[in-house]
Amino acid sequence: MCKYCFETEYYELKTELDFEKFSKVFDSKIEKTIQFVKKENSDYRMVDIYICKYCKQLWWLSDTDNHWRGYFLKEENAKNHLKGNLNDLRSWGCVFLVIVLLIAFIKSFF
Numbered sequence: 001m002c003k004y005c006f007e008t009e010y011y012e013l014k015t016e017l018d019f020e021k022f023s024k025v026f027d028s029k030i031e032k033t034i035q036f037v038k039k040e041n042s043d044y045r046m047v048d049i050y051i052c053k054y055c056k057q058l059w060w061l062s063d064t065d066n067h068w069r070g071y072f073l074k075e076e077n078a079k080n081h082l083k084g085n086l087n088d089l090r091s092w093g094c095v096f097l098v099i100v101l102l103i104a105f106i107k108s109f110f
């Protein structure tokens with residue numbers, strides 16, 4: 001990360017306002033110090049990948065849509081962030097399964 005990069009990483013672009021703040025900084029840097037590289041499909045979601053012209057840091061941008069909270073992160077952190085989200089989903093899936101089995105088990109007594 002260098003002085004031409006973004007100073008802040010956004011794990012969640014929660015509100016319109018977050019996004020506006022981010023867009024302002026983004027617009028001031030894009031094509032000057034930060035360059036668009038490509039779109040990529042990561043975990044069923046499109047991310048825009050950008051690179052810093054100076055230090056070659058890769059940045060991932062995921063747009064907000066409906067329930068999904070977008071993010072803007074360094075590549076390595078974006079990957080970890082996605083992994084974390086997936087793990088959350090998996091553990092909630094387990095809890096759900098246990099509850100369903102428990103209900104089925106209780107019901108079998110009546």
Ligand SMILES: [Zn+2]
Nearest residue numbers: 002005052055
């Ligand atoms: Zn940089």
